[in-house]
Amino acid sequence: MNQKTTKPAARPTAREKLLDAAFSVIREQGYSATSVDDLCRTAGVTKGAFFHHFPSKEALAVAAANHWSEATGAFFAAAPYHDPKDPLDRVLGYVDFRRAILQGDVPEFTCLVGTMVQEAYGSSPDIRDACRASIFDHAANIERDIAEAMAERGINNAGWTARSLALHTQAVLQGAFILAKAEGTADGGANLAAQSVDHLRRYIEMLFTTEKLSHAA
Amino acid sequence: MNQKTTKPAARPTAREKLLDAAFSVIREQGYSATSVDDLCRTAGVTKGAFFHHFPSKEALAVAAANHWSEATGAFFAAAPYHDPKDPLDRVLGYVDFRRAILQGDVPEFTCLVGTMVQEAYGSSPDIRDACRASIFDHAANIERDIAEAMAERGINNAGWTARSLALHTQAVLQGAFILAKAEGTADGGANLAAQSVDHLRRYIEMLFTTEKLSHAA
DNA sequence: GACAGCATACCAACTGGTTGGTATATCCGG
DNA sequence: CCGGATATACCAACCAGTTGGTATGCTGTC
Numbered sequence: 002m003n004q005k006t007t008k009p010a011a012r013p014t015a016r017e018k019l020l021d022a023a024f025s026v027i028r029e030q031g032y033s034a035t036s037v038d039d040l041c042r043t044a045g046v047t048k049g050a051f052f053h054h055f056p057s058k059e060a061l062a063v064a065a066a067n068h069w070s071e072a073t074g075a076f077f078a079a080a081p082y083h084d085p086k087d088p089l090d091r092v093l094g095y096v097d098f099r100r101a102i103l104q105g106d107v108p109e110f111t112c113l114v115g116t117m118v119q120e121a122y123g124s125s126p127d128i129r130d131a132c133r134a135s136i137f138d139h140a141a142n143i144e145r146d147i148a149e150a151m152a153e154r155g156i157n158n159a160g161w162t163a164r165s166l167a168l169h170t171q172a173v174l175q176g177a178f179i180l181a182k183a184e185g186t187a188d189g190g191a192n193l194a195a196q197s198v199d200h201l202r203r204y205i206e207m208l209f210t211t212e213k214l215s216h217a218a
Numbered sequence: 219m220n221q222k223t224t225k226p227a228a229r230p231t232a233r234e235k236l237l238d239a240a241f242s243v244i245r246e247q248g249y250s251a252t253s254v255d256d257l258c259r260t261a262g263v264t265k266g267a268f269f270h271h272f273p274s275k276e277a278l279a280v281a282a283a284n285h286w287s288e289a290t291g292a293f294f295a296a297a298p299y300h301d302p303k304d305p306l307d308r309v310l311g312y313v314d315f316r317r318a319i320l321q322g323d324v325p326e327f328t329c330l331v332g333t334m335v336q337e338a339y340g341s342s343p344d345i346r347d348a349c350r351a352s353i354f355d356h357a358a359n360i361e362r363d364i365a366e367a368m369a370e371r372g373i374n375n376a377g378w379t380a381r382s383l384a385l386h387t388q389a390v391l392q393g394a395f396i397l398a399k400a401e402g403t404a405d406g407g408a409n410l411a412a413q414s415v416d417h418l419r420r421y422i423e424m425l426f427t428t429e430k431l432s433h434a435a
Numbered sequence: 436g437a438c439a440g441c442a443t444a445c446c447a448a449c450t451g452g453t454t455g456g457t458a459t460a461t462c463c464g465g
Numbered sequence: 466c467c468g469g470a471t472a473t474a475c476c477a478a479c480c481a482g483t484t485g486g487t488a489t490g491c492t493g494t495c
Contacts, residue, residue, distance in 0.1 A: 033249075038481090053443085115400075120248040122402070169413070176390055180389050180392070183335045185339070185350060196386070203425075253454065263472095
């Protein structure tokens with residue numbers, strides 16, 4: 002389209018710095034607990050700049066959720082798990098990839114939109130919609146590989162759909178993040194989350210190997 | 219112990235009304251977005267009464283998390299899924315029960331401590347610890363039945379433990395709540411969550427039937 | 436290529452209202 | 466008439482958002 006949207010520029014604008022700040026600060030403190038001043042301080046920008054680029058704090062949250070969709074979309078699109086010919090290997094590769102990136106402190110591997118939607122689902126439809134789109138669009142990518150794997154193995158009418166399994170993967174991840182937050186210690190959280198992802202992987206494997214043998218529900 | 223803790227009394231005290239208010243208001247708005255005035259208004263109590271019973275907003279959150287542990291503990295202890303002799307049936311009964319209570323509006327079936335820990339894990343160790351205790355103690359109950367079921371079927375060294383599976387059930391539930399919040403519509407959220415619980419049930423079933431046949435990892 | 440004209444980007448200081456919390460007064464049962 | 470429970474009035478700090486203004490860059494014209 003135009004240069005503005007495609008080129009993040011050498012010297013980042015206040016808008017980009019604020020969105021980056023939102024990624025880290027909101028994941029650490031939550032949305033409501035994060036003040037506009039917090040974001041400005043982290044971004045190294047003044048309040049005037051904030052309200053020049055965003056009409057409200059809520060609008061920044063929506064923009065951050067959309068920016069999160071783009072950033073994670075590019076991140077997962079560039080990940081290596083898309084290579085295998087067998088769609089099931091791609092699905093399992095995705096799960097393995099999600100497990101591998103569970104590292105560092107909790108705010109570093111948790112999900113911005115999952116955090117935000119918890120706080121905003123009742124008070125701000127705009128934020129909720131942006132977060133929903135981020136989660137569900139991401140799930141739709143996995144759904145495609147799952148559907149292919151099902152087709153290849155002749156699985157249908159099994160009591161579950163590609164869509165429900167794709168959404169289940171997201172539920173497991175979001176839930177794993179909550180347990181990680183509750184756990185408290187640095188690595189402890191990541192390990193805890195990883196164990197849930199292990200269960201998820203085992204489930205998907207069993208789902209496809211068992212169903213292969215007898216796919217009569 | 220004493221009467222204070224065991225008897226909720228005919229006319230509820232301001233403390234009890236505030237804790238009840240916290241259950242509904244915080245699940246709807248989140249912790250940070252809920253003001254002390256909000257809680258007082260909902261409880262029908264003045265600010266003076268609030269700070270007579272709780273030294274701070276944070277202290278109320280801790281008390282609410284502990285009260286949540288007691289209330290849900292009694293609720294699940296009284297549930298009918300404990301009856302079966304086969305421990306696996308008790309585990310599956312628990313999952314079925316969790317699925318059955320996914321009804322009504324989102325704030326009605328979601329988890330107080332799961333919501334709170336997301337916002338407070340970084341800023342308030344006290345709240346985080348109270349929420350962690352609530353989640354992990356609840357998981358410990360399920361872990362007992364899982365461990366029994368594993369013993370009965372001779373499952374060990376299977377790559378997973380009773381504890382990790384018990385925590386996984388909580389992760390799935392917490393994640394299902396997030397998807398429900400993101401979904402937006404009334405029943406839509408509950409249905410979405412129910413589908414994840416269905417996957418969880420299927421997983422546990424497969425885990426025990428498959429492992430029974432060949433439990434060599 | 437110089438320069439007027441204008442939009443964008445940004446800033447420091449400020450505002451009205453809300454926040455968590457306090458000081459003090461009143462109610463009411465034993 | 467004492468002491469826990471509740472109410473009223475209030476405060477300093479903080480909140481999201483506004484203001485009036487400056488710096489910087491782009492654009493067309495001669």
